[in-house]
Structures are given as C-alpha cells and as structure tokens.
Amino acid sequence: MPDATPSFDADIRPLFREKDRDSMIRMFDLWSADDVRAHAESIHAAVSRGSMPCDGPWSEADTALLRRWIDGGSPA
Ligand code: HEM
Known part of the structure; x- marks a missing residue:
C-alpha cells in the first residue's frame, strides 16, 4: 500500500x-x-532545504516520506 501512512519504527x-x-x-x-515529533517541522525544513545532514542531502523520496509521516499524524 504505497499511500499508507509511514510509521516511525518501520519507515522514519x-x-x-x-x-x-x-x-x-x-x-x-x-x-x-x-523527539522527532516535537521537532518535526524544523527537521523537515532542514532536510528539504538540504542543509541537513551536513554531509549530503536526502533524496526527494525520503523527504516526501517524512512529510507524509508528519501529515499522517506521526504514528509510532
Ligand atoms: C538527517 C539527519 C539530520 C537532521 C534531520 C538534522 C537536523 C538539524 C536541525 C533541525 C538543526 C537545527 C538548525 C537547522 O535547521 O539547520 C540542525 C543543526 C545542526 N546540525 Fe544537524 N541534522 C542532521 C544531521 C547532522 C549531521 C550528520 C551533522 C554533522 C556532522 C549535523 C550537524 C549539525 C550542526 C553542527 C548544527 C548546528 C548548526 C547551527 O548551530 O547553526 N547534523 N540539524
């Protein structure tokens, strides 16, 4: 189910x-x-602008996965 909400343990x-x-x-x-829930928007902002991680940016797919987890209510 590609559109299912990602979970922290399995996906994030x-x-x-x-x-x-x-x-x-x-x-x-x-x-x-x-912790990731509490700082979700600044973490997402950093990976989507490419400033974090400091040694190379995430793929768009990984950034989108994090966005879907946040928008889906950030389940464990
Ligand atoms: C996916 C992995 C990482 C995430 C999500 C992340 C996230 C963040 C966030 C949200 C901040 C707050 C400031 C900002 O928004 O830029 C930050 C600051 C910082 N990060 Fe990361 N980080 C990651 C990996 C790393 C790595 C691998 C390093 C270094 C080897 C690193 C070094 C730093 C440093 C030095 C700061 C402080 C920057 C400052 O004081 O202005 N981070 N990080």
Missing part, C-alpha cells in the same frame, strides 16, 4: 544514521519518535 527511524543521531543528540534524539 531508518532514515537517520547513527552518525546523524550522534551529531544531533545535543538538540534532539533522532531515534526517538517523541
């Missing part, structure tokens, strides 16, 4: 590498659904 958390988590842990935990 795997987008964040250990390096991403370690780099950002002072601001938020990218492996925590609660």
Whole structure:
C-alpha cells in the first residue's frame, strides 16, 4: 500500500544514521519518535532545504516520506 501512512519504527527511524543521531543528540534524539515529533517541522525544513545532514542531502523520496509521516499524524 504505497499511500499508507509511514510509521516511525518501520519507515522514519531508518532514515537517520547513527552518525546523524550522534551529531544531533545535543538538540534532539533522532531515534526517538517523541523527539522527532516535537521537532518535526524544523527537521523537515532542514532536510528539504538540504542543509541537513551536513554531509549530503536526502533524496526527494525520503523527504516526501517524512512529510507524509508528519501529515499522517506521526504514528509510532
Ligand atoms: C538527517 C539527519 C539530520 C537532521 C534531520 C538534522 C537536523 C538539524 C536541525 C533541525 C538543526 C537545527 C538548525 C537547522 O535547521 O539547520 C540542525 C543543526 C545542526 N546540525 Fe544537524 N541534522 C542532521 C544531521 C547532522 C549531521 C550528520 C551533522 C554533522 C556532522 C549535523 C550537524 C549539525 C550542526 C553542527 C548544527 C548546528 C548548526 C547551527 O548551530 O547553526 N547534523 N540539524
């Protein structure tokens, strides 16, 4: 079901590498659904403008997946 709402555990958390988590842990935990929910709009803004991750931008598909998760209510 390509249009099903993505889930944090299956779809979103795997987008964040250990390096991403370690780099950002002072601001938020990218492996925590609660933290990513709380900062969802700034995280989405950073990946869609390409400023984060600092070593290369996400694909449009991954950015769109994050958008669908946010718009779908950010389920675990
Ligand atoms: C998908 C992975 C990542 C996400 C979603 C993310 C997200 C963010 C967000 C939302 C901010 C707040 C400022 C802004 O909007 O630009 C930020 C700041 C920052 N990030 Fe990341 N980040 C990621 C990966 C990384 C990596 C891999 C590094 C470095 C090796 C990094 C280094 C930094 C630094 C140094 C800041 C502070 C910038 C400042 O103080 O102006 N981030 N990140």
